[in-house]
Amino acid sequence: MVPWDSLIRFAGEDSAEYWAALAMDEMPKVGLQLEGFASIEDLESNKGAKKVTVKKLLAPTPNQTDPIYCIGLNYRNHAEEAGLTIPANPPMWYKPAAALSNPDEDVPFPLCTQSNFPDYEGELTVILRGPIKTISKADAAPSILGYTVGNDLTARLFQDPKRSGGQYTFAKAFDKFAPLGPRLVHPSKFKPGEATVTTRLNGKVMQNSPLDFIVSVEDLVHFLAQGTTVPYGSAIMTGTAAGVGWFHKPQVSLKDGDVVEVEIQPIGILKNKIVFEK
Structure with missing residues (x-):
C-alpha cells in the first residue's frame, strides 16, 4: 500500500x-x-x-532537469473554438526544464512576449514514475506517479502560421512558462473523467470544462513512449479546453500584474502572477 x-x-x-x-x-x-x-x-x-x-x-515533480512534454488539441471544444481539424495523432512539443516554475511564483514575461498575445492554458498534468519506453497501453496506468495542475503559458502570436510556420515550441518555451502545483495527487485519489478544469483571470472565469480528453491519459503515455525513453518524474501537460487564444471571443491577452488561477479539484488551485519585464 x-x-x-x-x-x-x-x-x-x-x-x-x-x-x-x-x-x-x-x-x-x-x-x-x-x-x-x-x-x-x-x-x-x-x-x-x-x-x-x-x-x-x-513544483511537485521529482524531475526538474528534463524537458516537459506538452500536448495540443486534446479537447473537442478547444479544437472547435480554434477552427482546427483534430489530427490522427495528438500534436506535441517540449518546454525546456528552465520553463518549470512553482505555485504562487511570479512569472516574468520578457519584452518579446508582451506584444505577441501572451496567453494562459489551464491543464491537467501527469507526473510519471518511469523511466518508460515502448510500453503497452495496459502498462501506462501503473507508470503514473500522480496528477497535478499546470498552466501552459504562451506568447500566442509566435504560433501564427503566417509568422512562424505554425511551430509551437518557441511560443511556449520561455523561462518559467510552465507553472505546476500545488500538490501531487495519487492516481487512486483522482479520476480525470470525474474532474473539471476552471481557469480564472483576475477572478473572472475564462475556462470551465470537464476533463473530456480526445486522447486519454493512458493513451498519451503509450503514444509518447513509442521508441522513446521518457525519464523518471517527467511531466506531461495534457492539453487545454476552450476559452483561450486569439480565437476566443472576446480576445483577452495577459497584462502586467494579471493573476491566473487554474483549479482542478481535489488537486487544488495553481496561482501565479504575471510580471512584464522592463
Missing part, C-alpha cells in the same frame, strides 16, 4: 528541499509543519524523516 494520498514538494526553513505527505482535506500552504523527506523513495520507505516547516511551495 502506498503511504500517501497526496504529496507536496517544498523548501524548508533550512533552505533544503523536501517531500511530505499531505491529507487530501489539508490545503498546501506555507507554515505547515510536516515530516519531510529528501525524496519520494525515502518517504515511501519512511527513511530519514525530519520535522520541518514549509517556507516555499515548489
